[in-house]
Amino acid sequence: MSQNKLYVGNFPYSVTEDQLRDLFEPYGEITDLAMIMDRETGRPKGFGFITFAQQQSAEKALELNGNDLGGRPLKVNVATDKGRDDRRGGRSRW
Numbered sequence: 776m777s778q779n780k781l782y783v784g785n786f787p788y789s790v791t792e793d794q795l796r797d798l799f800e801p802y803g804e805i806t807d808l809a810m811i812m813d814r815e816t817g818r819p820k821g822f823g824f825i826t827f828a829q830q831q832s833a834e835k836a837l838e839l840n841g842n843d844l845g846g847r848p849l850k851v852n853v854a855t856d857k858g859r860d861d862r863r864g865g866r867s868r869w
Contacts, residue, residue: 778830778833778853778854779806779826779827779828779829779830779832779833780807780824780825780826780827780833780853780854781824781825781826781827781833781836781837781851781852781853781854782822782823782824782850782851782852782853782854782855783795783799783822783823783824783825783849783850783851784821784822784823784849784850784851785821785822785847785848785849785850786819786821786822786844786845786847786849787821787844787845787846787847788818788819788820788821789845790810790819790844790845792808792810794844795808795810795823795825796808798839798844799825799836799839802827802832802833802835802836802839803827803828803829803831803832803833803835803836804827804828804829804832805825805826805827805828806826806827806828807824807825807826808823808824808825808826809823809824809825810822810823811823811824822850824854833853836851837851837852837853839851840852
């Protein structure tokens with residue numbers, strides 16, 4: 776793993792940024808936490824991204840994958856730009 780940013784998904788819509796921060800902060804300093812919100816309702820979409828100051832912290836936090844949060848198993852993975860590229864459409868760089 777060569778980055779500090781994690782994808783966190785499958786959490787209940789009722790989860791707050793503070794709750795996510797409280798869950799992940801024991802693993803290390805969080806430099807950014809972004810919950811993706813629905814534009815129309817303003818509610819969380821059930822996923823987001825957490826960036827740690829240290830790569831080692833992000834690696835340790837991967838152990839939260841599958842842990843229960845509000846009755847749902849969390850999905851915690853290394854964040855990639857794959858989905859972002861797929862949504863842009865248009866010509867490929869290759």
